[in-house]
Amino acid sequence: MADFSVSMDFSLTAPLSSSLFLSHLLLLFQPGKLNSEEVKVLGPDHSMLALVGEEVEFSCHLSPYLDAEHMEIRWFRSQTSEVVHLYQHGQELYHQQMTQFHNRTKLLKDDIAVGSMVLELHSIVPSDEGPYGCRFLSSDFSGEAVWELEVAGLGSDPHISLEVFKEGGIQLRCSSHGWYPKPKVQWKDHQGNCLSPKSEAINQDAQGLFSLETSVVVKGGAHRNVSCFIQNPLLVQKKEFVVQIAEKFKKQGKNEQGKLMAELEKLQKELDWRRTEGQAEWRAAQQYAVKVTLDPATAHPSLEVSEDGKSVCSHGIAPNRVPDDPQRFSEQTCVLSQERFSVGRHYWEVHVGRRSRWFLGACLATVSRVGPTRLSPAGGYWVMGLWNDCEYFVLDPHRVALTLRVPPRRVGILLDCDAGKLSFFNGSDGSHIFTFTDTFSGELCAYLRPRAPDGTEHPDPLTICTLPKRGPRSPEEDHNDTWLQPYEPSDPALGL
Numbered sequence: 001m002a003d004f005s006v007s008m009d010f011s012l013t014a015p016l017s018s019s020l021f022l023s024h025l026l027l028l029f030q031p032g033k034l035n036s037e038e039v040k041v042l043g044p045d046h047s048m049l050a051l052v053g054e055e056v057e058f059s060c061h062l063s064p065y066l067d068a069e070h071m072e073i074r075w076f077r078s079q080t081s082e083v084v085h086l087y088q089h090g091q092e093l094y095h096q097q098m099t100q101f102h103n104r105t106k107l108l109k110d111d112i113a114v115g116s117m118v119l120e121l122h123s124i125v126p127s128d129e130g131p132y133g134c135r136f137l138s139s140d141f142s143g144e145a146v147w148e149l150e151v152a153g154l155g156s157d158p159h160i161s162l163e164v165f166k167e168g169g170i171q172l173r174c175s176s177h178g179w180y181p182k183p184k185v186q187w188k189d190h191q192g193n194c195l196s197p198k199s200e201a202i203n204q205d206a207q208g209l210f211s212l213e214t215s216v217v218v219k220g221g222a223h224r225n226v227s228c229f230i231q232n233p234l235l236v237q238k239k240e241f242v243v244q245i246a247e248k249f250k251k252q253g254k255n256e257q258g259k260l261m262a263e264l265e266k267l268q269k270e271l272d273w274r275r276t277e278g279q280a281e282w283r284a285a286q287q288y289a290v291k292v293t294l295d296p297a298t299a300h301p302s303l304e305v306s307e308d309g310k311s312v313c314s315h316g317i318a319p320n321r322v323p324d325d326p327q328r329f330s331e332q333t334c335v336l337s338q339e340r341f342s343v344g345r346h347y348w349e350v351h352v353g354r355r356s357r358w359f360l361g362a363c364l365a366t367v368s369r370v371g372p373t374r375l376s377p378a379g380g381y382w383v384m385g386l387w388n389d390c391e392y393f394v395l396d397p398h399r400v401a402l403t404l405r406v407p408p409r410r411v412g413i414l415l416d417c418d419a420g421k422l423s424f425f426n427g428s429d430g431s432h433i434f435t436f437t438d439t440f441s442g443e444l445c446a447y448l449r450p451r452a453p454d455g456t457e458h459p460d461p462l463t464i465c466t467l468p469k470r471g472p473r474s475p476e477e478d479h480n481d482t483w484l485q486p487y488e489p490s491d492p493a494l495g496l
Contacts, residue, residue, distance in 0.1 A: 039066065041136050043145030049234070050124045051406070052153035052180055052209065060134035060145055062115030069112050072137040075105075075119050080135055080144075085119050100127065126151050126180045126208030152234045153180035153209055154406065158241040160228060169219035171198065172243065174228035177211035186229045187216040195226065240403050281432055282425040285414040288345040289467040292337050292446050299335040303450065306461070309338070313461035314450045337446035340365050347414045348446060349427055349467060352386070353460025359385040359449035360411055360462070362422055364442050382422045382436045383447060384411070394424075394434050402433060410465060415444060427465075 043060045050056035058075060062068060075084040083096045085105045092107055101121070108118040115136075121128065129151040135144035155178040162172060174185070182202060187195040200214040218226055227242040293309035305312050312335050339346075341362075350360050361383030384394045384402070392402040410427030420440055424433040448462045 039064070039141060039143060041134065041143035041145045043134055044147040047148040047150055049150045049152060050121075050128070052124055052126065052151060052178070054124055055120055055122045056124060056149065058119045058121065058132060058134065058147075060117055060119075060136075061111075062136060062143075065114040065116070067113050068115040068117070068136060070138070071141075072135075073117055074135045074137070076133050076135065078131045080133075084121070084132065087117070124151055126153070150234060151180060152232060153178055154232055154235060155179035155183065155210070155230065155239070158228045158230055158239055160241050160243055169217045171215055171217045172226060172228075173213065173215040174230075174241065175211070175213045176230055176239070177209065179210040179212070179230070179232060180208060181232075181234055182210050183212060184231045184233060185212050185214050186231075187214070188227045188229050190225045235407070238403060281423070282412060282427075282430045285345075285347045285412060285423065285425065286467065288347040288414065290339070290346045290348060292339055292348040292464050294335050294446075294448065294464065295338040296335075300333040302333055303335055305335060309464075310466075311461040311463040312448055312450060333451065334359070334447055334449040336363065336365070336448075340443040340445050341415055341417055342440075342443045343417050345414065345416045345418075347412065347467075349410050349412045349465040350448065351410050351460070351463040351465050353409060353463075355386070355450065355460050355462070356388055357386060357451035358462060359383045359447070359451060360413065360424075361447050362413070362415055362444045363447045364440070365445050366442050381447065382438065383449075384424045384434060385449075385451075392433075394436070404431075404433065406431075408433075413446070417444070 040063045041060060042063050044058065048056060048058075060073075060075075069090065072089075073087040074080060075086075076082050077084060077098070082098055084098065084101050085107060086093045086096050087107060087109070094102070097105070104122045106120040106122070108120065111117070117134075119134075129149060131146060132149055133144050133146035135142065155176045158174050158176045160172055160174055162170065174187075176183075182204075185200065185202070187197055189195055195216050198215045198217050200212070202210055202212045204210050212230070214228070216226065225242055227240050229238060229240045231238040294305050294312055296305040296309070299305050299312065302314055303312050304314075314333065352358055352360070361381065363382070364380035367380035381395070384392070386392050392404055394400050394402065404426060406426060406429045408426040408428045411433075412425035412427050414421075414423045414425070416422075417440055420438050421435055422438075423435040425431065426433055446464075450462050
């Protein structure tokens with residue numbers, strides 16, 4: 001039932017008559033009488049993006065908050081007759097639901113008493129793309145909200161195979177599947193220049209997903225390496241497979257074809273192994289979760305650290321924090337953790353949300369906050385970053401681009417002081433991203449750098465996540481830990 005607040009002031013110079021005052025109270029408390037012009041239905045205020053195979057939540061609520069338990073609440077496609085999910089007379093009715101949504105929806109109605117409902121839609125497919133809406137209906141009120149759902153599918157890792165030697169060169173074939181919408185595919189040389197494909201075919205299957213197959217002929221002496229580059233235009237995400245081709249293979253032709261194919265197959269198996277092992281390593285890393293708190297005393301004046309020491313965002317230099325020497329802070333707009341680590345393993349996660357720019361990692365506690373002009377391990381920093389929402393990279397010590405299957409909303413960091421390793425994990429899909437291997441010459445602390453301006457009106461802060469405490473690991477588990485290293489093929493003819 002709606003919660004109305006009534007204030008009565010008996011000091012008015014012209015008080016209402018008792019009968020008129022009573023009629024006002026009766027109107028005020030009469031159940032079900034709503035002013036439809038004052039009550040609004042609010043849904044997502046922007047288009048939503050969902051990944052193929054995953055789930056999405058449609059949240060709708062009344063403003064102001066009203067009890068909706070006895071209302072009809074309908075989620076629909078482009079028109080109300082196209083029912084996605086229906087709540088009516090206090091129960092969910094499935095017989096009017098469109099066939100494509102059978103067994104794929106779940107209604108969360110814990111907050112129905114304040115007019116708030118959430119509908120989960122599972123196992124997203126391309127055909128789910130399009131307009132959606134929710135409608136609240138009672139005997140004297142009707143209102144609805146509409147929004148758009150976009151669907152994206154990030155396809156499989158490119159598979160490279162050697163077909164035959166043609167036209168005095170090597171023909172490479174690249175294939176991948178599971179993309180949506182239609183991907184863009186290119187062959188590139190070692191300088192990033194586009195190569196003309198020998199053939200290209202992009203087809204759509206019955207589920208609406210795109211598969212592709214393209215080939216290129218690499219002639220002797222023309223290129224040191226070639227990459228198959230596939231990009232999802234909606235996600236602004238890419239996948240790339242790089243093949244380095246030694247001169248001896250270009251010159252010796254068919255005699256080396258079998259060896260080259262064997263190496264390519266070995267690389268493909270290595271990619272599959274790395275993805276599986278990366279997820280297992282991420283789960284194992286969480287056993288070493290520790291408390292990490294940001295130290296406001298180390299924060300650049302343009303940064304604001306939350307009271308609990310868990311979040312940091314950039315708002316420009318505060319008037320009461322202008323440094324004596326502004327140039328001193330021109331490079332390192334960062335904040336460090338209070339905790340210092342010198343032995344053992346330590347794991348923490350940072351929620352990066354939808355920020356378009358950030359740096360995360362660890363640094364030596366003794367380094368200056370100003371640091372070098374360019375961050376590098378040589379300068380006591382081991383970091384990963386995102387720039388302009390499209391380029392993930394690490395500095396090792398030079399800028400190394402990273403290709404991620406799914407944009408991370410949380411990034412896990414595992415520091416192994418004894419082994420000299422710092423690993424990054426994608427908290428969105430559990431995959432391993434990158435591992436630094438170095439000798440740490442002192443205590444280390446967590447390093448966060450939001451990077452401003454972010455380009456959004458209200459950018460998400462960087463937030464240290466609260467992780468569940470795990471029990472101690474057995475000596476056998478510690479002994480069986482597996483660390484992923486960059487793959488180095490036995491033959492220099494091929495590489496990642």
